[in-house]
Amino acid sequence: MGHPELDLRLDGFVAADEQTEKAFRRAIQSEQTELTPLAEHHTPDGASYYVLHNRAVTWGIPGEPQLVALHLRRDRETKTFRFDHAALPLPAMAQSWLIHRGCPPEEISLAPGTGTAPADEATRALEQRLMGDGDRFALLHSYTDDDPDHAMTVAVLRCLDERSPSPFRVLHEDVDTDSWTHTLREGGFATSAEAHRWCEDALRGQAPVLPPVQPAARSVPRPASSLPAPARRSTGRSR
Structure with a gap:
């Protein structure tokens, strides 16, 4: 064909x-x-x-x-x-x-x-999210291994939002050439070196489970008691 x-x-x-x-x-x-x-x-x-x-x-x-x-x-x-x-x-x-x-x-x-087709809903959801917000990341490094016995792709991304608690991300696509499907997962890292090291281990078949992406801190409004007290109006009387 x-x-x-x-x-x-x-x-x-x-x-x-x-x-x-x-x-x-x-x-x-x-x-x-x-x-x-x-x-x-x-x-x-x-x-x-x-x-x-x-x-x-x-x-x-x-x-x-x-x-x-x-x-x-x-x-x-x-x-x-x-x-x-x-x-x-x-x-x-x-x-x-x-x-x-x-x-x-x-x-x-x-x-x-x-x-290949997505193997699960987690893969579909992550691919949809990447399509929508991919411009929030810069690609630092990738490696595509197309050997049918261990076909995979790893990519290291840097989050352009410097406030992100997981400023470096790893994308790991693992391909099953028998079922002709793939899984895609994302992990979060504090440093570029840690992200690159995980990719090197993955390509050798020795990588641990990807660490989760740390959620961004939510801004919580201050409770009313922490606001300054309103100024007291003068009654015109002295003590």
Whole structure:
């Protein structure tokens, strides 16, 4: 069974400038035959959003992200285009990147039968949350192991809210190639070093259970008794 063919819908269009042309050739065109569309959405005003799997990565540097989020912007009057892209380790992160750039969330779901299916409700819920609030995190590190015997992806994120009690997060996707399903879990860490160490242990099959994400402290209004007492009105009488 062949892979779906990628149609970038650029017939008759050229890059907006030389810099865009060189960047697009290097990032997308050079590996276009290896890019498989997992999800795509096109708008009447000339924008396109793609979640792509890059098969070429599998024989490149071990552990590199295998997904590409691509945002194309066409100018129908000048017949030119511009683009942005990002290499990301998990589909929900690619979807979040596109949603943050204007793609309607309901339009960028993965095509049926694409990739592995979520194994449980916890995985579905976490993926939905990542799609919605992924712009609250910066990706620091990831590693994708596509060996069928222990296929997994780990990612270290930094929370952009410095007040978070778990400023570093680990995402751990474990793939069951027999059932063709995956689980996704999240853990919270106080330091980047602890998060990286957990990922290294996971890739060796020695990681403990992920520590839970610590909830943010809720602001509790002060009780009335702690408020300053109102000033006493003078009665005009002295003691």
